[in-house]
Amino acid sequence: MHFKDLKTQYETLKPEIDAAIAGVLDSATFIGGEPVRNLEQSLAEHVGVKNCITCANGTDALTLALMAWYIGADDAVFVPDFTSFATAEAPAALGAHIVFVDVDPHTYNMDPDSLINAVNRVKKEGKYNPKVVISVDLFGQAPDYFAIKRICRENDLLLLEDCAQGLGGGVDITGGKDYKMNGSFGDIATTSFFPAKPIGCFGDGGAVFTDNDEWADHIRSVCVHGKGEDKYNNIRLGMNSRLDSIQAAILRIKLAAFKGEPSVRKKIPYGSELLALNTLSDVYDKEIKYYKRKGIEIPVIKKDNLSAWASYNVLLPEGADRDLIQEKLAGKDIPTQVYYPNPLHRLDAFAKSTPGTLETNPETEIAEETCPNSIMLSRRILSLPIHPYLTEKEVKYVARTLGEML
Numbered sequence: 081m082h083f084k085d086l087k088t089q090y091e092t093l094k095p096e097i098d099a100a101i102a103g104v105l106d107s108a109t110f111i112g113g114e115p116v117r118n119l120e121q122s123l124a125e126h127v128g129v130k131n132c133i134t135c136a137n138g139t140d141a142l143t144l145a146l147m148a149w150y151i152g153a154d155d156a157v158f159v160p161d162f163t164s165f166a167t168a169e170a171p172a173a174l175g176a177h178i179v180f181v182d183v184d185p186h187t188y189n190m191d192p193d194s195l196i197n198a199v200n201r202v203k204k205e206g207k208y209n210p211k212v213v214i215s216v217d218l219f220g221q222a223p224d225y226f227a228i229k230r231i232c233r234e235n236d237l238l239l240l241e242d243c244a245q246g247l248g249g250g251v252d253i254t255g256g257k258d259y260k261m262n263g264s265f266g267d268i269a270t271t272s273f274f275p276a277k278p279i280g281c282f283g284d285g286g287a288v289f290t291d292n293d294e295w296a297d298h299i300r301s302v303c304v305h306g307k308g309e310d311k312y313n314n315i316r317l318g319m320n321s322r323l324d325s326i327q328a329a330i331l332r333i334k335l336a337a338f339k340g341e342p343s344v345r346k347k348i349p350y351g352s353e354l355l356a357l358n359t360l361s362d363v364y365d366k367e368i369k370y371y372k373r374k375g376i377e378i379p380v381i382k383k384d385n386l387s388a389w390a391s392y393n394v395l396l397p398e399g400a401d402r403d404l405i406q407e408k409l410a411g412k413d414i415p416t417q418v419y420y421p422n423p424l425h426r427l428d429a430f431a432k433s434t435p436g437t438l439e440t441n442p443e444t445e446i447a448e449e450t451c452p453n454s455i456m457l458s459r460r461i462l463s464l465p466i467h468p469y470l471t472e473k474e475v476k477y478v479a480r481t482l483g484e485m486l
């Protein structure tokens with residue numbers, strides 16, 4: 081069994097993908113050009129945001145957004161304590177002060193109450209300027225944006241939505257008529273096309289989304305060495321962060337497969353990858369609930385939320401030996417992962433020093449007290465196989481094998 085099955089996905093979409101790659105080779109335009117412009121337009125339409133700027137990866141996308149806001153030393157950036165290292169790495173590398181925020185123990189997403197407490201504390205201390213909240217659509221699901229956006233408004237904070245795992249998901253805010261898509265909630269949103277993400281390319285890739293034209297222009301400049309109107313008159317310092325044309329051409333097909341557009345629908349079980357993932361997660365939920373009395377918990381998807389199912393994560397019973405369970409599952413051909421084995425605040429890069437110093441990070445000590453859910457999740461969470469080419473039978477086999485093992 082595969083944890084993710086990029087090989088079967090490629091085999092399913094091979095004629096379209098091979099033709100798209102051949103088209104780029106024929107054009108001999110390898111950076112930019114029509115495939116990139118076309119992809120940016122499709123992504124902007126899909127997300128429902130005015131501007132989409134593609135770039136080299138999801139970490140750069142975060143950095144580009146923060147650069148458009150001139151985030152640096154003395155600025156406080158609020159980050160969930162339970163997420164990918166990259167979420168906090170990008171602002172920290174720009175010199176910002178990272179404040180860790182606890183997460184909800186059921187949805188695993190940023191907890192608005194913990195965010196309010198963190199913002200109030202930093203304001204009261206008066207040492208750093210509270211500037212940005214980075215929310216993460218963790219494992220595919222949007223956090224409580226209603227509450228988070230209100231906190232941002234009331235405290236004059238910018239919202240950066242890290243949608244690296246959430247692209248393709250959304251929230252029904254219209255009473256069943258339509259979804260507001262993930263990637264449209266932040267003042268700026270970013271995503272990643274790393275191969276294992278919900279919509280992945282054949283290498284590294286990323287994108288930034290925003291309705292704000294000024295920020296979009298700034299980001300378009302920064303990702304090409306700070307170019308001005310004239311490419312050879314650089315108006316600021318930037319970086320080189322572009323998406324290759326080949327990756328863009330591949331991504332157009334992957335996006336269509338994920339959404340289930342007519343050109344690929346008939347080849348994919350259930351008609352679209354998104355539908356397949358949601359069908360399989362329902363099967364997981366139902367099967368695993370049967371073992372609830374043993375202390376295992378399923379991930380909670382909030383009513384009205386549509387997850388992109390970047391991963392399916394259960395909580396093992398308190399005290400269970402996760403390493404041993406993983407080993408025994410592997411012996412039965414069931415691959416598993418742990419996202420994430422450590423809360424951010426305990427990682428050496430944050431615990432041992434704040435950027436530029438060698439002292440113990442005071443924020444780490446605070447987070448030990450204020451982020452109990454993040455600590456609990458890192459101890460109990462286990463990621464089970466989920467991808468659009470897995471069968472219901474395989475899902476049942478995983479759930480029952482795990483349930484009986486406990």
Ligand SMILES: *Cc1c(COP(=O)(O)O)cnc(C)c1O
Pocket residue numbers: 137138139140163164166167216242244245271272273274284285286
């Ligand atoms: C993968 C990921 C990133 C980084 O994306 P890359 O393309 O690997 O740089 C950032 N944030 C989250 C939440 C991620 O899962």
